Amino acid sequence: MSRRRLAIAGAVALVLAAGGGTAIAVDRAASPAAPATAQNGPSPAAAAAQPRAKSPSATGPRVVRPYQPVDIGRGAKMGLLPEGRQNYVVSYDDFAADVEEAKKYPGSSIRPNSLSGGIGTEGDDILFTGAYRTDTVPARTTVRIGQAPETEAAMLRLPGRPGWGTYYLDRPGAGPWREPVTVTAYDGAGAVLATLTFGPR
Numbered sequence: 053m054s055r056r057r058l059a060i061a062g063a064v065a066l067v068l069a070a071g072g073g074t075a076i077a078v079d080r081a082a083s084p085a086a087p088a089t090a091q092n093g094p095s096p097a098a099a100a101a102q103p104r105a106k107s108p109s110a111t112g113p114r115v116v117r118p119y120q121p122v123d124i125g126r127g128a129k130m131g132l133l134p135e136g137r138q139n140y141v142v143s144y145d146d147f148a149a150d151v152e153e154a155k156k157y158p159g160s161s162i163r164p165n166s167l168s169g170g171i172g173t174e175g176d177d178i179l180f181t182g183a184y185r186t187d188t189v190p191a192r193t194t195v196r197i198g199q200a201p202e203t204e205a206a207m208l209r210l211p212g213r214p215g216w217g218t219y220y221l222d223r224p225g226a227g228p229w230r231e232p233v234t235v236t237a238y239d240g241a242g243a244v245l246a247t248l249t250f251g252p253r
Contacts (some may be wrong), residue, residue: 055181060126065104076204080183082214094151099198108211111191112189112190112191112192112207112209112240113189113190113196113208113209113217113218114133114206114207114208114209115205115208115209115210115211116209116210116213118132118133118134118179118206118210118225119131119132119133119151120132121143121147122208123196124142124179124181124220124222125179125220125222125224126144126172126174126177126179126207126222127135127144127170128142128143128144128179129141129142129143129147130142130143130181130208130218130220131150131151132208132209132210132217132218133151133154133155133159134142134210134214135154135155135158135159136157136158136159137158137159137160137161137162137216138160138161138162138168138183138185138216139154139157139158139159139241140154140159140183140218140231141154142170142172142181145228156169161185162183162184162185162216163185164185164186164187165185165186165187166183166184166185166186166248167183167184167185167193167235167245167246167247167248167249168182168183168184169181169182169233169235169248169250170182171229171233173227173229175227176224176225176227176228177222177223177224177225178222178223178226178227178228178229179220179221179222179223179228179237180195180205180219180220180221180222180223180233181218181219181220182218182219182220182235182248183216183217183218183219184216184217184218184237184245184246185215185216186215186216186245186246187215187245188239188245189209189217190207190217190237190238191238191239191240192204192207192237192238193205193207193219193235193236193237193238194235194236194238195221195223195233195234195235196233196234197223197226197229197232197233198230198232198237198238199229199231202236203221203223205220205235206219206220206221207219207221208220219235219237225239230252231251231252232249232250232251233249233250233251234247234248234249235248235249236248
C-alpha cells in the first residue's frame with residue numbers, strides 16, 4: 053500500500069490550522085486545508101475575564117526522547133524532532149522513514165504564545181493533533197467541538213526547555229466534522245495561555 057505523505061506545515065496536512073508547526077505528517081484520510089484563527093495569549097485584563105479551566109492540573113506534557121514513537125490513536129504514531137522549529141511527525145505507516153524525511157525540513161515557527169492544529173478523519177472518527185509554543189509550559193490542553201464540553205488532550209515535549217510541544221486527542225465517533233474546533237492551552241492555575249479556533253470549509 054502506498055504511503056500518502058502530507059505537505060510541510062501550512063499546506064495540506066491533517067487539516068493544518070494557522071500557525072503551522074508540523075514538518076511532515078502522514079494521513080490516510082486528510083481533508084482539505086481549512087481556514088483558521090490563531091490567537092496569541094490574552095492580555096492580563098482579557099485573561100482575568102476569561103473562564104478558568106474547571107479542573108486545573110499540574111501534570112503538563114509527557115517528556116519523550118527525540119524521535120520516540122508514541123501511539124496516538126487511529127493507528128498513528130507521533131514523534132518530536134530536535135531539528136528545526138516545532139518539528140514533529142504524525143505517521144500511519146513507516147514511522148522511521150517519515151522521521152528521516154522530516155529531518156530534511158526546518159519545521160515551521162509558530163508565533164509565540166500560540167497553537168497550531170490539525171485534524172485527521174476516518175469515517176466518524178477524528179484525530180486531533182497540533183503543537184504549542186508558549187512562554188509557560190501548559191499544564192493542560194483541551195479540545196472543544198462546537199459547544200460541546202472541553203475534552204483534555206494528551207501532550208508531549210522534548211527534554212530540557214524546548215519552548216514547544218505537541219498535543220493529540222483521539223475521538224472515535226465524534227464526526228462527521230461540521231462544527232468549529234477550539235483548542236485551548238491552560239497554565240497550572242487554569243489561566244488561558246493560548247487559544248486556536250478553526251472550522252471545516
